[in-house]
Amino acid sequence: MTLAVRAVFWMIAYLGAVLSPLVFAVIGASQPDHGFWTDFSVALGFVGLAMMGLEFALVARFRPLAAPFGQDALLQFHRQIGYVGLAFILIHFAISARWSELTLAKALAAPLLVWFGMAALLALIVLIGTSVWRRPLRLSYEAWHVAHTVLALVLVVGALLHVFFVDEYVNSLWKQVLWGLMSAAFVGLLVWVRLVKPRLALARPWRLERVMAERGETTTLVLKPPLAAKFRFEPGQFAWFAIGRSPFSITQHPFSFSSSAERDEVELAVKALGDFTSRAGELEPGTTVYVDGPHGVFSIDQDEGPGFGLIAGGVGIAGLISMLRTMADRQDVRPALLFYANREWDGVAFRDELERLKDRLTLTVVHVLERPPEDWAGETGYVTAEVLARHLPPGYRRFQFFICGPDPMMDAAEAALIGLGVPPERVHTERFDMV
Numbered sequence: 464m465t466l467a468v469r470a471v472f473w474m475i476a477y478l479g480a481v482l483s484p485l486v487f488a489v490i491g492a493s494q495p496d497h498g499f500w501t502d503f504s505v506a507l508g509f510v511g512l513a514m515m516g517l518e519f520a521l522v523a524r525f526r527p528l529a530a531p532f533g534q535d536a537l538l539q540f541h542r543q544i545g546y547v548g549l550a551f552i553l554i555h556f557a558i559s560a561r562w563s564e565l566t567l568a569k570a571l572a573a574p575l576l577v578w579f580g581m582a583a584l585l586a587l588i589v590l591i592g593t594s595v596w597r598r599p600l601r602l603s604y605e606a607w608h609v610a611h612t613v614l615a616l617v618l619v620v621g622a623l624l625h626v627f628f629v630d631e632y633v634n635s636l637w638k639q640v641l642w643g644l645m646s647a648a649f650v651g652l653l654v655w656v657r658l659v660k661p662r663l664a665l666a667r668p669w670r671l672e673r674v675m676a677e678r679g680e681t682t683t684l685v686l687k688p689p690l691a692a693k694f695r696f697e698p699g700q701f702a703w704f705a706i707g708r709s710p711f712s713i714t715q716h717p718f719s720f721s722s723s724a725e726r727d728e729v730e731l732a733v734k735a736l737g738d739f740t741s742r743a744g745e746l747e748p749g750t751t752v753y754v755d756g757p758h759g760v761f762s763i764d765q766d767e768g769p770g771f772g773l774i775a776g777g778v779g780i781a782g783l784i785s786m787l788r789t790m791a792d793r794q795d796v797r798p799a800l801l802f803y804a805n806r807e808w809d810g811v812a813f814r815d816e817l818e819r820l821k822d823r824l825t826l827t828v829v830h831v832l833e834r835p836p837e838d839w840a841g842e843t844g845y846v847t848a849e850v851l852a853r854h855l856p857p858g859y860r861r862f863q864f865f866i867c868g869p870d871p872m873m874d875a876a877e878a879a880l881i882g883l884g885v886p887p888e889r890v891h892t893e894r895f896d897m898v
């Protein structure tokens with residue numbers, strides 16, 4: 464099946480899964496005392512609940528689901544559809560709530576279905592609020608991630624119980640069975656992600672072999688998979704790593720593979736950007752590492768072309784140097800043009816190796832420096848359409864382009880390439896700022 468067909472399949476499956484709980488609403492709606500607005504509100508509630516349950520699937524790192532879209536696009540969708548689900552649930556609440564009875568005494572005496580519904584709604588509001596304003600709230604990524612997981616569980620279990628206590632939706636055995644199955648599917652997804660996958664990883668520990676300092680506050684970690692000859696990734700892909708911690712720990716860090724895909728040892732290039740990454744250089748060889756991957760569709764193996772344009776900003780070089788190292792090992796002499804943006808010349812990771820790679824590849828490297836040294840004769844500032852146009856070779860429109868770096872750079876480079884006539888389907892991006 465081509466990726467496009469698989470994408471359409473998943474979209475239809477998603478729509479089907481979101482709309483399927485309406486069966487309960489339709490059955491419930493046959494009650495004679497239900498007016499249009501009640502039925503409408505119930506339908507919104509059911510669709511909103513299904514969307515929330517399916518949020519787990521979007522972040523479950525299922526390779527078949529991620530393959531046609533890319534994990535970053537799935538996360539983007541997870542975020543956007545969360546707002547739509549919130550809107551549905553808020554409207555459901557606004558229509559269903561008996562506003563005239565909202566007194567403290569009546570609220571305290573409210574039936575269980577109201578309590579569970581309120582708990583779910585509250586969890587949803589806090590969950591979205593902490594996601595949108597994580598930085599202003601000064602929540603660390605780790606704290607946010609734990610809170611996000613707990614709130615998501617409260618939300619979905621609360622909402623499922625909310626429905627369960629509305630008699631008319633589960634008043635016969637087959638409706639209870641159906642509802643039970645649906646609930647099990649939602650909770651099962653969470654169990655799969657948080658318990659089954661880590662348990663499988665536990666049986667396949669990796670080992671940290673060497674730690675090497677690079678320019679630009681970057682550290683190369685050399686890892687050995689348990690069955691090295693059997694582990695394979697495509698250049699540009701990434702995995703989630705639990706380095707020196709349990710595979711059950713909620714926070715794992717995504718890193719691109721930076722080594723050649725043709726070798727048995729696996730390397731990562733880690734830039735000191737926060738709590739964990741700043742301590743990467745202090746990791747001890749021998750440390751156990753658990754890996755969930757490879758993931759991702761950002762790879763020269765997925766999108767073949769007569770040549771490649773690579774645009775890296777800072778540590779965005781990790782996946783792109785993997786592509787170049789792999790091409791060198793494969794003796795692939797198709798033209799490759801690397802635009803590599805950094806702040807300062809001293810901080811350009813792998814710059815010496817890139818020079819050496821030119822001997823093994825048809826490679827041109829264009830360094831773009833924000834703060835160049837005085838005697839710098841190369842490109843300065845940012846990767847703009849003008850910079851690209853100055854170096855792109857004839858026939859570049861048929862190349863495949865891969866961009867990885869800070870978000871603003873990626874947006875600008877993507878727009879510039881499309882402006883220069885590169886078809887959008889030949890421009891591929893990997894976003895490190897997923898959250």
Ligand SMILES: Cc1cc2nc3c(=O)[nH]c(=O)nc-3n(C[C@H](O)[C@H](O)[C@H](O)COP(=O)(O)OP(=O)(O)OC[C@H]3O[C@@H](n4cnc5c(N)ncnc54)[C@H](O)[C@@H]3O)c2cc1C
Nearest residue numbers: 604701715716717718719732733734737738739740781895
């Ligand atoms: C697909 C992908 C590939 C990546 N590849 C590389 C790479 O090859 N080299 C590299 O240096 N960095 C890479 N990153 C970024 C790297 O995952 C984060 O810099 C790192 O997890 C930060 O952890 P920290 O504890 O040092 O930072 P923190 O102080 O916890 O946070 C710094 C910022 O990093 C982000 N972040 C933190 N933890 C995570 C996490 N577990 N998952 C996602 N984002 C997180 C958050 O936006 C946070 O605000 C990649 C990210 C993604 C999504």
